[in-house]
Amino acid sequence: MTATPAQDSPPTGAGEPLLKVEGLRVSYLVDGTPREAVHGVSFEINAGEVVAIVGESGSGKTTTAHAIINLLPGNARPDSGSVVFAGADLSRLTRKEWQGVRGRDIGLIPQDPTASLDPLQKVGPQVAEALTIHRLQPKKEARRDAVRLLAESGIRDAESRARQYPHQFSGGMRQRVLIASALAARPRLVIADEPTSALDVTVQRQILDNIAALTAERGTAVLLITHDLGVAADRADRIIVMRRGEIVEAGSAAQVLGNPRHAYTRQLIAAAPGLSPQRLRPTVAGVTRPDGTAAAAAPGPTGSEGPLVQARNLRKVFHLPRTAKGPRTLTAVNDVSLEILRGETLALVGESGSGKSTVARLLLRLDKPTSGSVTFDGEDLTAARGERLRQLRRRFQVVFQSPYASLDPRFTVADSVAEPLRAFGEGTPSDRRARVAGLLDAVHLPADYGRRQPAELSGGQRQRVAIARALALRPELVVLDEAVSALDVSVQAQILALLAELQVQDRLSYLFISHDLAVVQQISDRVAVMRGGELLEAGTTESVLERPEHGYTRELISAVPGRRTLAVQDLPG
Amino acid sequence: MIRYVGRRLLQGAFVLWAAYTVSFLILYLLPGDAVSIMASGDEQNSVDPALVAKLRSEYGLDRPLHEQYVIALFKALQLDFGVSIKNGVAATQAVAEVLPETIKLAAAGFALAVLLGSALAIAASFSRNRWVRQLVASLPPLGIAVPTFWIGLLLLQFFSFRLRLFPALGNDGAQSLVLPALTLAIPTSAVIAQLLIRSLHQTLGEPYIEQIRAKGASDALIHFGHALRNAAIPTLTMLGILVGNLLAGAVVSETVFSRTGIGRLTVTAVNSRDIPVVQTLVVLAAAIFVITSLIVDLIYPLVDPRINTAARATA
Numbered sequence: 001m002t003a004t005p006a007q008d009s010p011p012t013g014a015g016e017p018l019l020k021v022e023g024l025r026v027s028y029l030v031d032g033t034p035r036e037a038v039h040g041v042s043f044e045i046n047a048g049e050v051v052a053i054v055g056e057s058g059s060g061k062t063t064t065a066h067a068i069i070n071l072l073p074g075n076a077r078p079d080s081g082s083v084v085f086a087g088a089d090l091s092r093l094t095r096k097e098w099q100g101v102r103g104r105d106i107g108l109i110p111q112d113p114t115a116s117l118d119p120l121q122k123v124g125p126q127v128a129e130a131l132t133i134h135r136l137q138p139k140k141e142a143r144r145d146a147v148r149l150l151a152e153s154g155i156r157d158a159e160s161r162a163r164q165y166p167h168q169f170s171g172g173m174r175q176r177v178l179i180a181s182a183l184a185a186r187p188r189l190v191i192a193d194e195p196t197s198a199l200d201v202t203v204q205r206q207i208l209d210n211i212a213a214l215t216a217e218r219g220t221a222v223l224l225i226t227h228d229l230g231v232a233a234d235r236a237d238r239i240i241v242m243r244r245g246e247i248v249e250a251g252s253a254a255q256v257l258g259n260p261r262h263a264y265t266r267q268l269i270a271a272a273p274g275l276s277p278q279r280l281r282p283t284v285a286g287v288t289r290p291d292g293t294a295a296a297a298a299p300g301p302t303g304s305e306g307p308l309v310q311a312r313n314l315r316k317v318f319h320l321p322r323t324a325k326g327p328r329t330l331t332a333v334n335d336v337s338l339e340i341l342r343g344e345t346l347a348l349v350g351e352s353g354s355g356k357s358t359v360a361r362l363l364l365r366l367d368k369p370t371s372g373s374v375t376f377d378g379e380d381l382t383a384a385r386g387e388r389l390r391q392l393r394r395r396f397q398v399v400f401q402s403p404y405a406s407l408d409p410r411f412t413v414a415d416s417v418a419e420p421l422r423a424f425g426e427g428t429p430s431d432r433r434a435r436v437a438g439l440l441d442a443v444h445l446p447a448d449y450g451r452r453q454p455a456e457l458s459g460g461q462r463q464r465v466a467i468a469r470a471l472a473l474r475p476e477l478v479v480l481d482e483a484v485s486a487l488d489v490s491v492q493a494q495i496l497a498l499l500a501e502l503q504v505q506d507r508l509s510y511l512f513i514s515h516d517l518a519v520v521q522q523i524s525d526r527v528a529v530m531r532g533g534e535l536l537e538a539g540t541t542e543s544v545l546e547r548p549e550h551g552y553t554r555e556l557i558s559a560v561p562g563r564r565t566l567a568v569q570d571l572p573g
Numbered sequence: 574m575i576r577y578v579g580r581r582l583l584q585g586a587f588v589l590w591a592a593y594t595v596s597f598l599i600l601y602l603l604p605g606d607a608v609s610i611m612a613s614g615d616e617q618n619s620v621d622p623a624l625v626a627k628l629r630s631e632y633g634l635d636r637p638l639h640e641q642y643v644i645a646l647f648k649a650l651q652l653d654f655g656v657s658i659k660n661g662v663a664a665t666q667a668v669a670e671v672l673p674e675t676i677k678l679a680a681a682g683f684a685l686a687v688l689l690g691s692a693l694a695i696a697a698s699f700s701r702n703r704w705v706r707q708l709v710a711s712l713p714p715l716g717i718a719v720p721t722f723w724i725g726l727l728l729l730q731f732f733s734f735r736l737r738l739f740p741a742l743g744n745d746g747a748q749s750l751v752l753p754a755l756t757l758a759i760p761t762s763a764v765i766a767q768l769l770i771r772s773l774h775q776t777l778g779e780p781y782i783e784q785i786r787a788k789g790a791s792d793a794l795i796h797f798g799h800a801l802r803n804a805a806i807p808t809l810t811m812l813g814i815l816v817g818n819l820l821a822g823a824v825v826s827e828t829v830f831s832r833t834g835i836g837r838l839t840v841t842a843v844n845s846r847d848i849p850v851v852q853t854l855v856v857l858a859a860a861i862f863v864i865t866s867l868i869v870d871l872i873y874p875l876v877d878p879r880i881n882t883a884a885r886a887t888a
Contacts, residue, residue, distance in 0.1 A: 071783055071786060071787060099789045099790070099791055100789060101789070102786065102787050102789040103787060103788035103789035103790075104789055107787070108784065108787035110780060110783070110784050110787075111780075112780055115779065115780040115781060116780045116781050116783075116784040117784070118781050118799050118803070119803070119877070119878075120799075120876070120877060120878065121799070129785070129788060129798075130788045130789075133788055133789045133790055133791075133794065134789055165878040165879070167879045178784065181784075181788065182787075185788075
């Protein structure tokens with residue numbers, strides 16, 4: 001989006017702005033009492049300009065965006081302020097008039113593409129609907145146009161794809177459909193509300209490129225809502241930083257990134273892994289082999305202390321429902337060998353479907369490999385069973401991606417953290433209470449949080465609880481399965497710092513599963529890249545990131561948001 | 574596909590056999606058999622015990638349980654459920670004679686129930702006035718709570734006796750069908766409305782509905798173009814239970830309005846321990862359930878494309 005027309009001309013030059021928001025206040029009705037979430041926000045967007053609002057969850061950025069298009073949830077209402085679009089005051093519109101504005105003048109690209117298409121309707125008609133609703137075209141022509149729009153959005157073989165249902169599309173492809181539909185009526189402003197936060201990094205880049213190309217070509221202004229300053233840095237002409245319902249800083253992208261005036265902006269820049277690629281701790285000494293090539297794929301004899309985990313030639317084949325053509329199988333993991341040393345972090349990188357989570361499940365012995373073996377501290381995990389396996393299990397723990405789904409909503413925080421201790425009959429109740437208090441302290445949660453329920457905690461706090469629970473039995477290995485992917489960038493930075501700190505304290509080994517190389521470079525000693533169930537390459541973080549051997553690894557690296565800004569400003573590495 | 578239907582039919586056959594067997598055992602365990610009930614007059618003119626014994630052996634009631642069961646089951650496989658003890662016609666024929674009346678009643682009742690239920694749900698979801706919405710939404714629980722026979726009696730009182738719009742009893746023509754069908758439809762429509770209101774509410778909160786609204790769609794397009802179809806899916810799952818409701822409702826409705834039909838036949842057959850007829854009815858009811866659930870599963874993919882292709886798409 002760096003090549004939008006607006007960037008060439010001065011933003012305030014050509015008279016009236018396209019959108020002018022002034023003194024916007026929005027409050028939510030919580031238990032009968034109104035609570036203000038947006039406290040008097042004012043900004044402008046010029047025709048053809050790309051403006052990003054950056055902030056963490058709860059900053060009011062999405063509420064602001066939804067207030068502009070009048071799609072606030074039922075318990076929210078704008079209290080005061082005005083929204084003027086192309087000279088017309090939108091706050092005075094009737095219900096009927098709003099229907100003429102939405103889609104026609106202002107489009108919306110949603111946050112979660114997987115849930116934003118009607119599952120029962122073919123995608124072609126769903127795109128065409130944006131045209132027929134506003135009577136821009138009769139049904140038949142609209143259907144034909146929908147195919148063209150889908151093709152423009154980068155959907156190959158659009159003619160036949162238009163006749164398919166949403167579930168037959170991947171997340172990224174669905175987002176392309178939604179982009180086609182949002183831009184169908186050629187609106188002058190499109191609001192993109194975290195359009196890629198649910199997608200893999202490489203897909204994220206393609207989607208953002210797609211939005212940029214289509215809007216630049218048509219001169220559409222874009223309001224990009226994101227929590228990732230790296231994304232904003234790459235894409236926006238101007239950046240607005242929001243915090244707790246207020247704008248703390250606004251200016252051109254170069255100004256905000258190069259010369260941030262507010263402390264919070266500096267904090268966000270530091271948190272964006274792509275913008276500040278510093279390591280959180282030094283590489284573990286003695287872990288990498290002298291030759292520096294330490295290929296994880298080729299386990300060999302090491303020093304006095306053998307690797308903690310050693311996996312050889314893992315293969316996992318799943319049986320799919322049989323069809324008329326006979327039984328079908330899916331090879332999720334094919335001939336993967338790797339090892340995890342004591343005290344090191346091995347990152348397993350790949351997109352959804354690459355088999356990285358299946359590898360983790362095999363290492364955790366949650367699944368049995370079809371062939372191949374896993375040894376933990378010299379002991380064969382694949383052969384262990386019963387009490388022997390149970391005792392081994394306490395030495396490796398896991399933290400999952402969703403902080404919302406992995407805690408029992410009816411357990412207090414203390415109950416959740418103490419659960420593994422109870423399961424293994426560790427200590428007396430008072431010992432356990434003391435241990436829980438110590439664990440909560442270790443993850444930097446106040447002691448009185450033990451009495452709270454998950455619903456009272458934020459996503460980041462829940463993930464701290466999940467980490468405390470994983471550490472309860474003093475494991476040697478913790479598998480972090482996309483453990484920070486669902487978190488806002490700034491919260492993600494805090495959790496990563498916590499993980500690094502705990503690792504040094506307890507000499508933990510981490511298997512860090514992620515699709516995000518920017519995060520990986522901050523925390524891991526070695527990196528293994530997976531695609532389609534196979535291990536493409538592996539080596540020290542430095543060597544893989546600086547001298548990638550595989551084209552796919554290079555693609556992953558270039559997809560990291562904030563990378564372009566980095567190249568221009570030459571921030572210290 | 575053919576394999577799937579074949580497997581389902583086999584399962585269905587098992588259900589029918591189980592229904593037959595269980596009902597056979599229960600009827601056997603009940604005190605008194607058909608002959609003793611036929612013979613039981615008042616104390617004074619009781620029937621000659623020798624005659625009772627003769628009748629018993631004629632119906633095979635004096636044989637041991639397993640023998641009775643095997644003979645009966647073997648005949649049942651040839652659709653011969655025995656002869657009605659009450660009037661001597663074949664049990665299957667007794668049922669077949671009145672079945673069309675009940676089908677008419679159930680079909681009319683079901684159609685009415687779907688119409689009423691959907692109308693109620695749409696009204697509840699469409700209304701912008703909170704009071705109207707809550708009032709409409711509180712109707713279904715009321716419809717479920719009120720006993721069916723009471724609804725029938727109220728309709729009878731008002732429309733037949735007071736307004737003289739419809740006949741009070743009998744099976745003559747469409748006129749006589751209106752009130753029984755309505756009696757049957759009210760509780761069923763309440764169930765449909767209840768399910769649909771909840772499911773519509775949930776559907777309207779889905780992100781894709783917001784996305785459609787963001788295209789500029791009107792409430793009407795959102796409801797009739799998208800939300801209703803999505804909301805109907807969970808209701809479809811309940812179709813089997815709704816059909817069960819209809820059968821149970823038919824018993825009450827046919828009794829209140831003195832209509833012939835399998836509902837009323839069931840009541841008389843059970844009262845007179847007419848085992849052949851009761852068993853025919855039990856197997857029929859089980860067959861209706863089996864067929865309904867098979868139909869539901871077969872039309873599911875037509876309504877929801879995700880189910881149709883789920884097995885194939887993973888390739």
